[in-house]
Each structure stands twice: as structure tokens, then as C-alpha cells.
Amino acid sequence: MDFQLTEEHLMIQKAARDFAVSELLPGVIERDEKQQYPAEQIKKLGELGFLGMMVDPKYGGAGLDTVSYVLAMEEISKIDASTSVCMSVNNSLVCWGLETFGTEEQKQQYLVPLAKGEITGAFLLSEPEAGSDATSQRTTAEDKGDYYLVNGTKNWITNGNTASVYLLIAQTHADKGSKGINALIVEKNSPGIVVGAKENKLGIRGSDTHSIMFQDVKVPKKNRIGEDGFGFKFAMKTLAGGRIGIASQALGIASGAYELAVKYAKQRKAFGKEISQHQAIQFKLADMATRIEASRLLCLKAAREKDQHLDYTLSGSMAKVFASETAMWVTTEAVQVHGGYGYVKEYHVERLMRDAKITQIYEGTSEVQRIVIGRAILG
Ligand code: CAA
Ligand code: FAD
Secondary structure (H helix, E strand, O other): OOOOOOHHHHHHHHHHHHHHHHHHOOOHHHHHHHOOOOHHHHHHHHHOOOOOOOOOHHHOOOOOOHHHHHHHHHHHHHHOHHHHHHHHHHHHHHHHHHHHHOOHHHHHHHHHHHHOOOOOEEEEOOEOOEOOOOOOOOOEEEEOOOEEEEEEEEEEEEOOOOOOEEEEEEEOOHHHHHHHEEEEEEEOOOOOEEEOOOOOOOOOOOOOEEEEEEEEEEEEHHHEOOOOOOHHHHHHHHHHHHHHHHHHHHHHHHHHHHHHHHHHHHHOEEOOEEHHHOHHHHHHHHHHHHHHHHHHHHHHHHHHHHHOOOOOHHHHHHHHHHHHHHHHHHHHHHHHHHHHHHHOHHHOHHHHHHHHHHOOOOOOOHHHHHHHHHHHHHO
16 A cells, blocks of 8 residues: 655645644643633634545535545644544544535535534534444434424533534434434524533543533424434444544644653753663653554555545554554653653643543444454454
């Protein structure tokens, strides 16, 4: 497989890096402490085309490939994973789902403003009783003729309060199991929607995570995505690509922490020499670099397969489980390389360590990725 990056890829990578350093780095510690959503930064990202990167320009997107998306996600995540999760949800769950399976009318009405970054979207699958076991949907979308009547609760929803458009997964025919589930486009300001308090989280504290309650919410039938009963397949197909985004987020968190560890190890002196000259530290850095490179190659492989319209479910799950476990390990070691300084906020690595943990949980836990991989390799 050819991993040669084009001039355009390098340009996008640089644009994302410049944005992260100039717009995200200032204030990242404060936003984390205050759990502050990066509203201004997300607006600017949208104006630069980073919220609809892979969407066809005729729908307001940047028309780029998935490799460009991986590169941009890595650069943004090196500095601020609270911003990159919003970017990931909007690009790979919301825009991709709408562009791939939406009607022309749905694309004109919802995809265009989402791809231009004028508004953001959210993806509502998880429930208090249905996380990994995603077919056990309790939220109902009762068929009332020309509309669905929605009741139930979704939780852990990224962009839950700030999004204008929700892609909601709900059960219509309980007797049909996964084939009775529908995907609906719901406008956040619809009567009957109540947004819960923002979750107070370990990491990605700036990101906007909420429960969403639906009480007799009417959703027009024309807002259903795909055929009746397509909702679960819609969610699974969408998540297959989403997992490439989260894998790239994990890659960025790991490489951000690694770069800081290398820099620090060359500055800090102990026992008369730079700590980078102690073999124990060199070995840590060597292992970090190796695991990060392997994560990057897995992310790029999954992205290339998606761009070539091959099945990327397996490679996306492999990238996600490997990169997220790498991120947790690398960030923990980066704190260790920094000694006591790594334990305080000014040096950034403790935040990256806290941010890394979520990449092993959302968009399918590491255990779920192993289920997907296991089924794929065993047939
Ligand atoms: N593509 C197409 N169809 C798929 C599919 C895929 N990738 N994966 C499953 N399906 C289909 C199956 O073929 C099956 O259809 P048929 O009955 O017609 O064969 C149907 O979906 C049900 O599949 P399974 O029997 O495999 O379902 P399962 O109950 O065993 O669950 C699972 C499988 C992989 C564990 C799945 O439930 C899963 O992925 N769970 C994790 C949920 C998740 O990732 N949530 C993330 C929420 S979004 C989020 O987290 C965003 C964020 O943080 C930022
Ligand atoms: P559970 O499914 O209850 O799992 C608990 C533990 O059991 C895990 O370790 C899991 O791996 C393990 N487990 C479960 N089943 C199995 C099995 N069959 N075999 C082996 N181990 C198993 N969801 C959305 O829909 N949209 C969002 O935007 C979104 N954003 C999120 C943001 C944050 C910050 C968080 C924390 C979560 C978000 N989620 C979102 C939800 C996330 O996808 C779920 O938390 C995740 O899928 C796990 O579900 P759960 O929390 O119910 O854990």
C-alpha cells in the first residue's frame, strides 16, 4: 500500500498544525479547567472547511479524502482533543451519514450548513441501558402516519447542547430487533426536547456532553434516513468510518505527548546529563515512537481503504483499538518522563493522559473493537 503523501496532504496537515498552535494552544489549559466549550475555535474550524472535510463541494464541503482527514485530526488532537471530538462527530458521523444515505432534500436542508460549519450536528445512539449493546434501544419512534412520535432518553451525547441537528437512532418495531430500528433527523429546537446538564468529565472536558430527553417529539416522516428499519445498519456503517476519526484522535493525543516528552528529555538534567542520555528514558521514547508509527500506519491504511471504496470495517477497528491503547500508554509514559512536572497542568501531558482514556471507550470500547475484529477474522 502506498503511504506517500501528496502536496495537498502536506498542505492540509500544515494548515491544521498552524491552526492548532495559533488558535487552540492559547487557552487550552483554562478551557479544560473550566470545562469551557471551544465555541470560537469551532466556528473558525468550520470557516476553514475542517467540519465538512470529506463532503462533496456541491454540498458545501471541502471535497478532500479520508487521508487528509486523518492528518488534520492528528494535528488538532495533539493540542486539543476537546475540539477534535467535535470535529470528528461532525465530519465522520453526521456529515458522512447524511451524504451517504440522505435524500437530496435532506442534504440541501441539513448537510449543506453542517458541511460549511454554519451549524454542528450530533449522533444519538447511546442510552442509559444501551451502550455497547446498541441493539437494545429503549427510545421509541412510534409510526403515526406522516410523522414519528419519539420518547426516551439518550446519554453521553457529544455536541448535545451546541448542535442544531441530531441524527437519532430509535426503535420503531420492537418485535423486529435490530431490523426494527430507524435513524431520524431531528432539529434540536423541536418541542419536547430537554437537554440535561453538561457532564463533568475526567478528560475532553471542554467538549459538550449531555443527556437528551425526548417527550412526545414529533419528527416528520421525510426526516427518516433510508428505508424503514435501516437505522441500526445506518449506525453501524457510520460508526465504521467514525472509528477511523477516533483512531486518528488517539494518534494525535499520543504524538502530542511524545513530542513534549522528547523536548523535555533533552532539556532536563539529572546525574550530570540530560535525562534523554539515560538508557531507561531512551527506551521509553523508542517504544513510544514505534507504537505511534504503527498506529499512524493503521490509521492511514483504514483511510486509504475507505478512499478506495474497499471494506474498511476491520482496518478501522484495528486502528482504533491499537491507537487508543497506544495513546493511553504513551501519555502515561510521557507523564513519567516529565517526573513531578508531568503531574501539573502547565506541562500539558497530564491533560493528554486524561484525554487519552476516552478513546478506549467511545465509538465502541476496546472490547467492542475486539468483537468486531474477532468476527471479521473468524468469519
Ligand atoms: N455494517 C453493516 N451492517 C452491520 C455492521 C456494519 N459494520 N455491523 C453490524 N451490522 C448488522 C449485522 O449484519 C446485523 O444485521 P443482519 O441481522 O441483517 O445480519 C445487524 O447489524 C446486527 O448486528 P450484530 O448481530 O452484529 O449486533 P450485535 O448486537 O452483536 O452488536 C456490536 C454488534 C458490534 C457490538 C454493536 O452493537 C456495536 O458496535 N456496539 C458499540 C456501539 C458504539 O460503538 N457506540 C458508539 C456511539 S457513538 C459515539 O460514541 C460518538 C462519540 O463518542 C464521539
Ligand atoms: P457498557 O456497554 O455498559 O460497557 C461497560 C464495560 O463492559 C465496558 O468495558 C465494555 O467494553 C464491557 N462490555 C460490554 N459488553 C461486552 C461484551 N459483549 N464483551 C466484552 N466486554 C463487554 N454515544 C453516542 O451515541 N453519541 C455520542 O456522541 C457519544 N459521545 C460520548 C462522549 C463521552 C465523553 C462518553 C463518555 C461517551 C460517549 N458516548 C456517545 C457513549 C459511548 O459510545 C458509550 O459510553 C460506549 O459505547 C460504551 O457504552 P457504556 O458506557 O454503556 O458501557
